[in-house]
Amino acid sequence: MFRKILIANRGEIACRVIDTCRRMGVATVAVHSDVDAGARHVEMADQAVSLGGAAPAESYLRGDTIIAAAQETGADAIHPGYGFLSENPDFVEAVEAAGLTFIGPSAKAIRAMGLKDAAKALMEDAGVPVVPGYRGEDQSVARLTAEAEAIGYPVLIKAVAGGGGKGMRRVEGPAAFADALEAAKSEAAKAFGNDRVLIEKYVATPRHIEVQVFGDGTRAVHLFERDCSLQRRHQKVIEEAPAPGMTPEMREAMGAAAVRAAEAIGYSGAGTVEFIVDASDGLRPDRFYFMEMNTRLQVEHPVTEAITGVDLVEWMLRVAAGEPLWVAQGDLSITGHAFEARLYAEDAAAGFLPATGTLTHLTFPAGARADTGVRPGDTISPWYDPMIAKLTVHGPTRAVALRQLERALAETRVAGTVTNLSFLRRLAAQADFAAGEVDTGLIDRHADALVAPPVPCSRARALAALGALGLDRETAFEGMHLWAPLRWRQMLAWGAEEIAAEVEALGRGRFRVTVGDAVHEVARGAGWTVDGARVPAEIGHAEGAVHLFWGNVYSFAVPDPLAVAGAARAASGLVEAPMPGLVKAVFVAAGSTVVLGDRLAVLEAMKMEHTLVAPSDGVVAEVLAAEGVQVEAGAALVRMEEGTADDDPR
Secondary structure (H helix, E strand, O other), rough: OOOOOEEEOOOHHHHHHHHHHHHHHOOOEEEEOOOOOOOOHHHHHHEEEOOOOOHHOOOOHHHHHHHHHHHHHOOOOEOOOOOOOOOOOHHHHHHHHOOOOOOOHHHHHHHHOOOOHHHHHHHHHHOOOOOOOEEEOOOHHHHHHHHHHHHHEEEEEEEEEOOOOEEEEEEEOOHHHHHHHHHHHHHHHHOOOOOOOEEEEEOOOOEEEEEEEEEEEOEEEEEEEEEEEEEEOOEEEEEEOOOOOOOOHHHHHHHHHHHHHHOOOOOOEEEEEEEEOOEEEOOOOEEEEEEEEEOOOOOOOHHHHHHOOHHHHHHHHHHHHOOOOOHHHHHOOOOOOEEEEEEEEEEEOOOOOHHHHHHOOOEOOOOEEEEEEOOOEEEOOOOOOOOOEEEEEEOOOOHHHHHHHHHHHOOOOEEOOOOOOOHHHHHHHHHHHHOOOOOHHHHHHOHHHHOOOOOOOHHHHHHHHHHOHHHOOOOOOOEEOOOOOOOOEEEEEEEEEEEEEEEEEEEEEEEEEEEEEEEEEEEOOOEEOOEEEEOOOOEEEEEEEEEEEEEEEEEEEOOOOOOOOOOOHHHHOEEEEEEEEEEEEEEEOOOOOOOOOOEEEEEEEEEEEEEEEEEEEEEEEEEEOOOOOEEEOEEEEEEOOOOOOOHHHO
């Protein structure tokens, strides 16, 4: 076994690898960017080496610097985690050339699965079913258009080097094909440096079911399946294992196909074979198709660990250290059911825009596995993926595990940034999902109900008012003051809404709170009681704000009474950056006439591009940001005014 390994990654996956290494007695070396100098994974590791910079290209993608760090610290091997350099065959070869061990598959195996078109041809030769489509070398618009017509609409355009939904477009008919093709190729070129695409038949009732495989370079086994159908923007949200409705025949067929795929390329370590399943007639062994193979550990691997009792990181270290695979397929079995929910700093109501901020509160409930790379006080930066944590629960049945998931989400406390927590709670309780009737379109079909931000009721507002006054804890001023009860007036802000609350002390720990037309009697004890009923609410404090944790998190601004009224409001007509990012493109100039929905600029943030459009018809008065400039959230990019260019009296 290795004495010391370097982890070429950051965040929750680096922390997760360190956890296993500690248990196995293996020392760890963390690497970090300048932004991550104080990060949790750096604190956890035995040693740490700075890579410099902030952007991934300046830090976590610097393979030569990472290898040098491993050599200088005396590491025997490098674990890549996922993302960054984990599926870069050139990095694997450089690691091995430096006399180190790469904890993962060979460069040859990664290359075999790196391009979707070549991988599908390889899988066809290995007897693995693939989706009907075109994967040829001719990338001309005419040829791709003709192939789409031959396959039959709807079709999917997919980047051959893609992943994470980038370079992917669904096309319903021929009229939209050319624009979708151009957009997919452009996105693929920017994300992967390769604009080649393939065309596939779009499966009308698709389920995304993947199989965890593990090999030693000669032989492979599978550790059953995960259902990853709950997706938004082609990215997974909640995963579960095993897949609901899975039959023994279907599981055997999919597992055997995944093992054939792994053994066909001499796979070593943990990998995932992803299938698209046509669920229009239930789960049938003749209705699943190979999509791609991820030649690395997956984000959602904890659900597989929960149902099998296997530590996949331990297995990776053991195989990389030279052990032959020590289990046969018959040694593996499923126990119970598991779910994983991905908690992100993102605004679901605004199209899942990634967010930034400093975490003032972060706690997870007992009984749930929480994989996280951040702590209270840490900042979610614009440089990396905005994941806060993965919550995993395991129960004896799907129904029990789902109740555990709902409770774990309700008891998670996070504040300081916008998150998708309320979205996850609604999704976990959604009727179709609860019944196991899932497919990749479920979130889109129910988006309005799932993403609407929760609105605090008058009881929640009353508790927040007490928190803003500091009455959520014992004070010397409670109770009766001479012959009259103490009274306070407290202002709060919920977004743009101003809230006035009147609080009257009725005795020690007892209050009457009036919010609008609602009057509530609130008591503070071991917990909170509102109108005689116990409520599972907690109050948290931050500078200029009070947070109420009651299933969801409700964050209220507490105005400074000395602040100048009406100060610092954004001017009308300004188009602002919704998040920190890089201005990638500007499509207008001063004097341009635009109509509602016209593209104004493209902002790149957290590995995604976001198009800013005209909020109304009008004229561009000023362009306030140039291409290539990094801007902060709220920065004015374009100022518009009503009218047309011809209205200028000059």
